[in-house]
Amino acid sequence: MAALADSAETRHPGWPATLGPLRIPAGVVAVRPVRLRDAGEWSRVRLRDREHLEEWEPTGIGPWADRNAFWSWPSQWAALRGLARRGQCLPFTITVDGKFAGQITVGNVIRAALRSAWVGYWVSSEIVRGGVATAAVALVTDHAFDVAGLHRLEATVRPENNASIRVLTKAGYRQEGLFERYLDVAGAWRDHLCFAVTKEETGDGLVSRLVASGRADLA
Numbered sequence: 001m002a003a004l005a006d007s008a009e010t011r012h013p014g015w016p017a018t019l020g021p022l023r024i025p026a027g028v029v030a031v032r033p034v035r036l037r038d039a040g041e042w043s044r045v046r047l048r049d050r051e052h053l054e055e056w057e058p059t060g061i062g063p064w065a066d067r068n069a070f071w072s073w074p075s076q077w078a079a080l081r082g083l084a085r086r087g088q089c090l091p092f093t094i095t096v097d098g099k100f101a102g103q104i105t106v107g108n109v110i111r112a113a114l115r116s117a118w119v120g121y122w123v124s125s126e127i128v129r130g131g132v133a134t135a136a137v138a139l140v141t142d143h144a145f146d147v148a149g150l151h152r153l154e155a156t157v158r159p160e161n162n163a164s165i166r167v168l169t170k171a172g173y174r175q176e177g178l179f180e181r182y183l184d185v186a187g188a189w190r191d192h193l194c195f196a197v198t199k200e201e202t203g204d205g206l207v208s209r210l211v212a213s214g215r216a217d218l219a
Contacts (some may be wrong), residue, residue, distance in 0.1 A: 002021040011065050014106075014148025015090045019139040021219040022207065026130025028219045031104060034080055034091045039073035041100035043162050045124050052125040056161055059184045081104070087111070090148065094123060094136045101127055102135045106153065115151040117144065121167075128163060135216055137171040138206035145199040152199075156182060156192040168195045170215070172206045 020030035046053065046068035060067050080091035090106040102123035109117040119140060123133045137155075144150045155173060157164045169175075173195040181189040203209070210216040 010094075011084075014143055014150075015084045017090075017143060017147065019092070019143050020135075022135045022139065022210070023217040024131040024215065024219040026127045026132050026137050029101075029132055029135040029139075030095050030098075031092045031136055031143075032095065034077055034093050034103070035076050036074060038077070038093055038100060039070050042073050042103075043068055043070040044215055045100065045212060046103075049125045052128070053122055055186045056164070057122070057185065059187055061163075083107075090140070090144070091184065092136075092140065093213075094121070094132065096127055096130075096132055100124075101132055102136070104133075104140050106148070106150075107139060109148075109150070115149065117150055117153055119144075119153050119155050131170075131215060133167040134170045135210065137167060137173075138210050138216075141171065141202065142205040142207050145202060150199075152196060154194055156194050156197040158185065158190055165193070165195075170208055172202065173197045174201075 016033040018030065018032045021028045022030075029157065034130055037158050047065065050068075052062050054064060067164065080089065083089040084091055088107070090109070092104050093100060094102040094104055100106055104119065104121040106117045106119050119137065121133055123134060123136075141153055144153055154176070155178060157168065158176075174197065176194045176196050179192045183190055184194040197206075207216070211218060
C-alpha cells in the first residue's frame, strides 16, 4: 500500500488543463498548456520585449537573442512538458482574445506534507497594464488549490518591480518577508520580496474576489 501511495504522489492532477476565460479591461483572458506551436509568437514577443523582461528574469546562459530565438523554444517546451508529466510543475500559456500574451508557471511542486510550489509569470509589454497578469495568477492559484491539490503558493519579486508587486497584491497574495541576495538576475545577486497565499486564505477563490470587486467578469 505504501508503494502505491508514493506512486500516486508523483502524478500531477492539475496538468494539462485549460482555465478561464475571464473578461477584463484588456480583453478575454484564458490559460492553457504550453504548446510546441507557440514557438513563433513566444519568440517574437520575447525578442521585442527584451528591455521589458530582462531586468526581472534570472540570468541565463548565452545572449538573449539566442535564448529566445524560435529554435530555442522546442527544447524549453519539451523540458516543461516533461516536468509537468512528472508532477513537478504546471506550465501554461496566457492568452488574450485567443492570442499568445505570455506565460505563467507553477514550479518546484512539492507534495507529501508540504504541498507547496512557486508561481512565476510574464506578459507582453503591450498589455502589461490591462489586468492580464492578475487574472492569470488568480486563475492558476485557484486551480492549484483545487484540482492540483496544493496548499501554499509563493512568488518572489524584486522590490523595484512595482508592477509585479501590484499584480500579486491585487490577486490576493500577502508579503511575508525579504530574501537577501536571493537570485541572480540581470548579472547580479538581487534581493527579492516573498509573497505567498495558502488555500485557507482564498475563501471562495481569487477569481471570485476579482469578479466581486468589479475587476473581472466570467466570460
